[in-house]
Amino acid sequence: MHSVTTQSTKAVHKVGLNKFRLSWSLRTAKGWMITALLVSDALGLVAAGWVTIALRYVLLGEWRWDLLPQVWPVAMGYIGVASLRNLYPGVGLHPASELKRLSTTITLVVLSLLALTFWTRTSLAYSRMTFGGVWLAALVLLPLGRALTRQMMMALDLWGYPVAIVGRGEGKTWLWNFLLGNKMTGLRPVVAIDCATSKGASGKEQPHLCWEETEDGLLFPFVANIDTAIVLTESLPESVVHYLSSGRSTFKRIVLLPALEHVSSLGVSPFTIDGFLGLEIRNNLLNSVEQRVKRCLDVILVCVGGILISPLLFIVGIVVKWTSPGPIFYGQERIGRGGRRFKAWKFRTMVQDAEQVLEQYLTKHPELRAEWEANQKIKEDPRITRFGQILRKTSLDEFPQLWNVLRGEMSLVGPRPIVENEIEKYGDSFELYKQVHPGLTGLWQVSGRNNTTYEERVRLDEYYVRNWSIWLDIYILAKTVWVVLSREGAY
Template identity: 40%
Template sequence: LALLFAGKASVAYSRIVLVGAWLLSIFLLPVTRRFCRHYFGKFRWWGTPLVILDRSNTGRELWHYLKRHPWLGLSPADIFTLPPDMEEARRQLKDAERRHPGAIALMLQPSDAHTARFVHEASRYFVKILVVPAQSSGVRQHWFHACDLGTMTGFMLMQNLRRRWRQRLKRALDLVLCLPVVVLCSVPGLLLCLLIRLDSRGPVFYRQRRLGKDGKAFDVFKFRTMRQDADEVLARYLEENPDLRDEWEKDRKLKHDPRITRVGRFLRKSSLDELPQLINVVRGEMSLVGPRPIVEAEIAKYGEVYADYCRVRPGITGLWQVSGRNNTTYEERVSLDRYYVTNWCIWMDLWILARTFPVVLTGYGAY
């Protein structure tokens, strides 16, 4: 736009094209960025070298995590603990800078009296220093910024969902995006209803009691994917295969569930079984993006995170759905739900919606 305006290349500007390109970029940019990170993460040259100045369990865990997720852009190159002796620490820092030019120095849990001195010494040899405060090990906060308090530095945390106008904005986005989709999916939805009826006996829709915002119970709608005698089939299957009982007790899921019908397996793999939840969104019981709706028995598994869960409407899609779904542990799912509530913004919802399409098309983590 700047080049067209400055060069006066044309006097005819299509506003529809310009606005359409901007709206399209909202979805294409995060998807393309994610693809590039995962693709180029396979190459050795990708990422900035990282020197971790902490050989504790936390430092080792971070080392292995970054090695498993190279797309994050930080490539661990070295890890060691700075000794209490400052002269020896200087020697190690100088040697690390020589062996890893352009690296970022990361200090984990700096909570002792030598922290400030070590930071100042590291700044003599490294251009960038990433300091992780000790109290941040249990806090995954995205919307924060440094705050100068005169004699010290603090971190200002933001809770976007505490503001009413942001909650209304989220609800408006749900309706604007949901109502056109309901109209477009009406014909395919009727076709799916017909296939379900032809495949097995029973109702087309399945309703289950779930907990929503403020802990209020509601009926979530889904296309039926199981046989009518699902409970009897499950009991018989677990009795014949006792080795699978632990898998069922852990997450209340089975990778090869005998209760699922032929059409139901396709619906689950493609996530089309959750299409009727658009009705819940229109009724205000759910949102397009949010934590996965839970049943009452799962409150104990959520623990203190349940209070965060109750602050938002559960969603058709969410961080869990685009982060591996059934390939993740239940603890990771709870952690992702807390992260979403704590760090919510309208751009995060759009980013999750953009990532949902490739996840649905590939069927990753669905069963």
């Protein structure tokens, strides 16, 4: 099936990839990905310049088209630094980590240019207002442009460069299916190196190659046109892991995936002790400075946002009272940080005697009882009023919880607050849940919301607590805006 040539007694088998010949789009995918993001960032910075000029007109009443060329030093500096920080194509970065790098890069470049104009005495030739406006606009436009670019590239089947997966067993099959189903990762599996035939998500056999242990050493296949290998270390013989990690393979990039399921991924970095490689795991929950920053952000955003939306909340309250009998607000005891109980507030979206109405409905429709017991939700909930349905789909019913955030009982971002009878469903994860304040929004709300299972929700809460950082909160807040506008997973 495959042509094999041997270089020496301890050489590596060169196994032809004729059966798995890569298409032109896969061979050139990485170049397309980098080009698309470069264009996106450049256009985003130009757009930031336009926004700045427009704001200058609104505030000062003057159009200054001559200021637009001042964007180019920012653009060139940004693209140069972003390239050094591996933002092109940025594969392997969590969205929160990418947001952090984008924000710190544009901030560093703008501050450097301001300092340069000061020390070279050219500050009069450059507008500090232009630099400041471009900086603020770019903080929004750059991440937005990248998200839209990825969506467009995925629609054109141009996002994702080829990778090989080296591993055995269920872990390899799971990873193969996961990468195929999550194109946003930018990694597209095209061949498995495992010496065993297995099936992917489509039920078809995965293209695979084999290694071989001999008296002369390990014979490992050569894979053409694939630079990256993802290695599941737990399922492999030590000789294979050693060979791949020693730098002798033909892969330019080796990604080792150890079995560290319950370890933070965003808070991990390499740590070297006299040549020995270790992993440094940071527990940001114990960082008092970041905790204070989180609390300050909560208070500032709640105060500013509350003032801006207060007319809307007033109107919602009137409509709630007018459309159905009962109070405007509904309070329910929830479990907060440290296991303390508090009353979480919402706009009332249900009829009076809601529990009695639900029980009667489930009695008439016993097929729905399992759904209710599993998720504590059903799609056609008879308790919800007509206006309540609108409030839930737009998430407006949650806004009274801003009061809970201001009181320090909740945070803007965190796990969804649970009730007493949900503790058993959380199991051991409840100890993690108690380490943080529950949130008005969180990973569950921006990851499918009601379209996910209860078990997936618990896993998302676990991930949030283990990987918490200010940048993860900022990412979730930004994505919440899109989820609310698109009403994704809301019912």
